[in-house]
Amino acid sequence: MHGPGGGGGHFHGFQADEDDEKIRQVPDSILALRMLRYTLRYKKRAALMFGAVMLTTGLNLLPPLLYGYALDQIQGLDTTGLTIIAVGYLGVILATYAASYAQNYLLEWLFGRMEYDMREDIFEHIQKLSLRYFADKEVGSIVSRATNDIDKISELISSGLITVVADLLTLIGIVIIMFSINVRLSLVSFAMIPIMVVWMFVWGKRVRTVYRETRRSIASVSAQMEESVSGIKEIQSFSKESETRKEFKQVNETNMAANVEAGRVMSVFYPTVNFFTAVDQALVLWFGGADVIQGIVTVGTLFIFMTYITRFFQPIQDLSNFWNSVQSALAASERVFAIIDSPIEIVDDPNADELGTIQGRIVFEHMTFGYERDHPILVDIDLDIKPNTTVALVGPTGVGKTTMANLLYRFYDPTEGRITVDGHDLRKVKVESLRRQMGVVLQDPFLFSGTIMNNIRYSRPSATDDEVVTVSKAIGAHDFIMRLPEGYQTEVKERGGRLSVGQRQLVSLARALLANPRILIMDEATSSIDAYTELIIQKAMNNLLKNRTAIVIAHRLSTVRNADQIIVIEGGRIAEKGTHEELLKNGGLYKKLYEMQFKAEPDETPETNPNPPPI
Numbered sequence: 282m283h284g285p286g287g288g289g290g291h292f293h294g295f296q297a298d299e300d301d302e303k304i305r306q307v308p309d310s311i312l313a314l315r316m317l318r319y320t321l322r323y324k325k326r327a328a329l330m331f332g333a334v335m336l337t338t339g340l341n342l343l344p345p346l347l348y349g350y351a352l353d354q355i356q357g358l359d360t361t362g363l364t365i366i367a368v369g370y371l372g373v374i375l376a377t378y379a380a381s382y383a384q385n386y387l388l389e390w391l392f393g394r395m396e397y398d399m400r401e402d403i404f405e406h407i408q409k410l411s412l413r414y415f416a417d418k419e420v421g422s423i424v425s426r427a428t429n430d431i432d433k434i435s436e437l438i439s440s441g442l443i444t445v446v447a448d449l450l451t452l453i454g455i456v457i458i459m460f461s462i463n464v465r466l467s468l469v470s471f472a473m474i475p476i477m478v479v480w481m482f483v484w485g486k487r488v489r490t491v492y493r494e495t496r497r498s499i500a501s502v503s504a505q506m507e508e509s510v511s512g513i514k515e516i517q518s519f520s521k522e523s524e525t526r527k528e529f530k531q532v533n534e535t536n537m538a539a540n541v542e543a544g545r546v547m548s549v550f551y552p553t554v555n556f557f558t559a560v561d562q563a564l565v566l567w568f569g570g571a572d573v574i575q576g577i578v579t580v581g582t583l584f585i586f587m588t589y590i591t592r593f594f595q596p597i598q599d600l601s602n603f604w605n606s607v608q609s610a611l612a613a614s615e616r617v618f619a620i621i622d623s624p625i626e627i628v629d630d631p632n633a634d635e636l637g638t639i640q641g642r643i644v645f646e647h648m649t650f651g652y653e654r655d656h657p658i659l660v661d662i663d664l665d666i667k668p669n670t671t672v673a674l675v676g677p678t679g680v681g682k683t684t685m686a687n688l689l690y691r692f693y694d695p696t697e698g699r700i701t702v703d704g705h706d707l708r709k710v711k712v713e714s715l716r717r718q719m720g721v722v723l724q725d726p727f728l729f730s731g732t733i734m735n736n737i738r739y740s741r742p743s744a745t746d747d748e749v750v751t752v753s754k755a756i757g758a759h760d761f762i763m764r765l766p767e768g769y770q771t772e773v774k775e776r777g778g779r780l781s782v783g784q785r786q787l788v789s790l791a792r793a794l795l796a797n798p799r800i801l802i803m804d805e806a807t808s809s810i811d812a813y814t815e816l817i818i819q820k821a822m823n824n825l826l827k828n829r830t831a832i833v834i835a836h837r838l839s840t841v842r843n844a845d846q847i848i849v850i851e852g853g854r855i856a857e858k859g860t861h862e863e864l865l866k867n868g869g870l871y872k873k874l875y876e877m878q879f880k881a882e883p884d885e886t887p888e889t890n891p892n893p894p895p896i
Contacts, residue, residue: 643702
């Protein structure tokens with residue numbers, strides 16, 4: 282199925298996709314709030330978790346106090362006081378263990394659900410996006426957003442966010458405790474904080490920039506890898522291994538350079554935080570030691586301050602350690618939310634009706650369409666297709682034949698005019714109720730990983746094994762299936778890689794017949810198979826096309842001779858209409874195309890080819 286711009290593809294170098302080039306400068310607070318909302322879906326558990334975090338943090342603040350008081354009891358030779366403190370310390374440790382267990386369990390549960398819900402949301406939204414969205418997107422980039430980027434977000438929320446909360450509570454608790462013990466030493470202890478806050482704010486902007494570049498570059502690597510694996514046959518067939526390696530090397534080097542730059546930026550961050558910590562410790566030791574000598578404070582108090590000042594900067598060091606995941610996750614979240622926020626082009630009208638069982642009359646009424654409004658591909662198409670008839674669409678490549686099928690499936694909406702089925706405007710009926718009654722067979726059929734049985738049954742999951750076998754026999758697929766090692770239970774692997782093109786096409790035809798659609802579209806269904814397989818399929822056409830409206834898109838005109846009506850498309854317009862015989866008599870474009878193909882394609886039958894090739 283061709284996307285905007287015609288039927289041909291081309292091999293190209295990789296770059297970050299369009300969304301990355303125009304990445305939104307969304308404030309960190311907005312991104313963080315959107316990520317946090319996934320957790321707040323489970324408010325009770327979230328409240329319990331944050332309660333456990335607060336309790337654990339508070340309990341972890343008590344040991345330095347107990348150590349300091351114990352030190353003073355030892356200096357005062359107070360055995361009873363020391364015993365009480367030791368028992369209290371043991372109780373604090375046991376309570377901390379219980380609170381930490383609850384915190385960790387709730388944490389894993391909540392953020393496991395968050396990751397699950399986020400992937401569900403992005404996958405569900407992707408299913409609703411129109412083909413126009415995917416036409417200029419790299420598969421690897423989309424997959425990277427749903428996997429790598431969500432991993433980064435989960436890493437931030439599950440570890441970074443809770444760490445930040447615990448660290449902030451620790452900082453607040455330490456400030457309260459220190460000021461309640463000695464205001465003068467507390468002011469000395471926090472002398473470096475304003476300088477550190479300003480430095481972190483300024484340097485953080487630089488960190489954000491470099492980590493956005495790492496996410497963009499890894500998406501390009503994923504996209505290059507995805508296309509290279511998918512197109513390995515073409516790459517090897519055209520001996521493009523060297524060029525492909527060069528292209529991959531280029532994006533890989535860009536990714537490496539981005540990561541090296543991110544590492545360089547972060548390598549400045551850590552030592553600076555350690556420097557501020559050391560300066561503050563020196564100040565506390567100098568002034569606090571002088572106070573101890575003068576008898577203003579006890580040794581226990583100085584010990585408490587030295588311990589807390591180290592503990593105070595530890596959360597800041599933790600924040601710097603998590604800065605990597607924070608900035609990477611914020612950049613990743615922009616990319617994930619860019620997909621989730623992508624507008625859904627094809628949506629049901631609020632007053633859309635459920636389309637009941639249809640007869641299959643299709644009418645294109647003065648229909649004009651272009652992937653870009655100023656460049657129409659189809660112009661003023663007027664076409665009435667009667668129920669239970671077979672209509673063939675023929676014409677040169679790129680004139681809009683497949684686009685007409687896409688419009689009928691409502692993958693796109695007309696720019697002008699309308700399309701109706703049994704008199705119902707497609708924009709006024711529920712899309713699912715329309716597509717349930719349609720089937721499609723493509724030139725390059727897609728098979729899912731799994732068995733042949735399940736691939737055929739994909740169109741109607743409730744079908745029995747006997748029904749699958751019956752349609753396979755009707756199509757002519759049963760014989761080759763039974764020759765496979767495990768028959769219908771043979772695993773086809775990804776995209777049907779274990780089957781030939783002809784075999785995949787027969788499975789696809791059986792799948793379409795099993796669905797028993799009222800409208801069937803066959804888009805170049807026989808153009809990529811050998812002549813012998815085509816004969817098998819042509820014999821099955823009567824079964825496939827019987828009692829349904831069928832639209833056959835074909836380059837091989839020999840496959841459309843028996844169509845009730847042949848529509849010749851040229852330059853985006855209907856050039857001719859009629860039966861095979863009528864169009865030959867007219868002497869127009871159809872006759873020229875037919876004569877060219879008739880001369881180029883010798884008539885091959887099983888009699889003239891007694892040793893047909895394997896399917």
